[in-house]
Amino acid sequence: MLSSPGIGSGLDVSGIISKLMEVEQRPLTQLNTKEAKQQAQLSAFGSLKSALSSFQDSVKALAKPSLFNSFKATLADTTLATVSTSSSAAAGTHQIEVRSLAQAQKIKSETFTTTDTVIGSGSLTIEFGTYSGGIFTANAEKTAKTITIDPAKSTLADIRNTINEANAGVTASIVNDGNGNRLVISSKDSGLANALKISVNDTDGNHTDNAGLSKLAFDTSADGVRNMTETVAAQNAVMVIDGITVEKSSNTISDALEGVTFNLLKANPDTSTTLTIEKDKSSTEAAVKALVTTYNELEKTIGNLSRYDAANKQAAVLTGDSTVRMIQSRVRAMLNGNQSAAGGINSLSELGISFQKDGTLALDNNKLSAVLNDPDKNIAAFFTTQAGDGVTSVEGFASRLSELIDGMTRSDGLINSRMDGINSMIKGIGKQRDALGHRLEEVEKRLRTQFTALDTMIASMTQTSNYLQQQLANLPKIGDK
Secondary structure, three states, X not given: OOOOOOOOOOOOHHHHHHHHHHHHOHHHHHHHHHHHHHHHHHHHHHHHHHHHHHHHHHHHHHOOHHHHOOEEEEEXXXXXXXXXXXXOOOOEEEEEEEEEOOEOOEEEOOOEOOOOOEOOOEEEEEEEEEEEOOEEEEOOOOOOEEEEEOHHHOEHHHHHHHHHHOOOOEEEEEEEOOOOEEEEEEEOOOOHHXXXXXXXXXXXXXXXXXXXXXXXXXXXXXXXXXXXXXXXXXXXXXXXXXXXXXXEXXXXXXXXXXXXEEEEOOOOOOXXXXXXXXXXXXXXXXXXXXXXXXXXHHHHHHHHHHOEEOOOOEEOOOOOOHHHHHHHHHHHXXXXXXXXXOOOOOOHHHHOEEXXXXXXXXXXXXXXXXXXXXXOOOHHHHHOOEEOOOOOEXXXXXXXXXXXXXXXXXXXXXXXXXXXXXXXXXXXXXXXXXXXXXXXXXXXXXXXXXXXXXXXXXXXXHHHHHXXXXXXXXXXXXXXX
């Protein structure tokens, strides 16, 4: 048995088999090339679907009525407040006056030598309410909170920490004013109804003296104990809108003028400023521009995937593909057609959107602005679905265009059906490759068997030839004696 192919015959058996197998493998190479082409088409349709989805997002934005119901508010004196609007606002002008800002009450204790000074133990009961005519009226929306001060944790710093950990609607801090350390207690919420009342249950039994924990008592009612001092008074925000006084506990006021939220910044009593509320055309302009931009990106994607390079005689991945042509023609036809829509607008060209020679869209901003400012033109009615006779509705251009794209991009749509067909072909190629690979293994096995037999036979013949030559060389030559 020969241990290595060709050792007996001197033939390059492995090389010969390799060359023969290259010929046999040509169909496999063709299958790989075919599969690579299908994979490239699959990727191309994925890119096309992504571009269509981006375009559809901009279309859907124009289908939302809220886009056209947005308002913007401008306050002449921007130092007084910031103003924002919602879709429930109404266009108009208003005179605004900010007389006072809402404040949260702050109170301070007497001074203490250090933060480790022991104050006293017992309990603090914190309530919120309104002081009027020497009477404290509790805030019905807030529950009183009792905080226990442990004798082992009764220093100024300990009391501060205990109050903050109690989550009682106040914050406590220590301020050193140069003469000593003061405990400052602040209501978390502003407004007159959130004024503080602090009652003390001192372990020394005397709850009204200015000693021990009673140093922190604060009640400005007629019979109350006030051992702390007010530094900032509880106060409501007061503003005047068109001569009507509005008083609120917060500087953020969203229920005074419908659809308008004020964030008051500064009081300027007896001086009014003008608030102007008008339709916000910028959001509509931005949405229309996005439609043009995303369509042009779609057109660019289609061009890259299907364009034929005549100069280099090179086709793109989807050159001549009927599905791509169908998608492009359907979208173009809808964008370029007469829509017969509501709102006094019948086509995109009336909005300044028109096709260029290269197939892209261009937007005439001046033309769009003129339509937005024309009271006889209703761009919202053109793009969005409008209620009809109460039973039916008039479908807007954006809704119809989005439905068209849906038919191309949804799971059972045009593109996915095409991609399913490509995947089926790739799967079929895989099966062919597996079958061909098995056959090639058998062919190579057969060739090795045949060449091994040939090698053995030639080796045997060579051995016989050498033996005969040797025997002939040993025969007596004629004439020898």
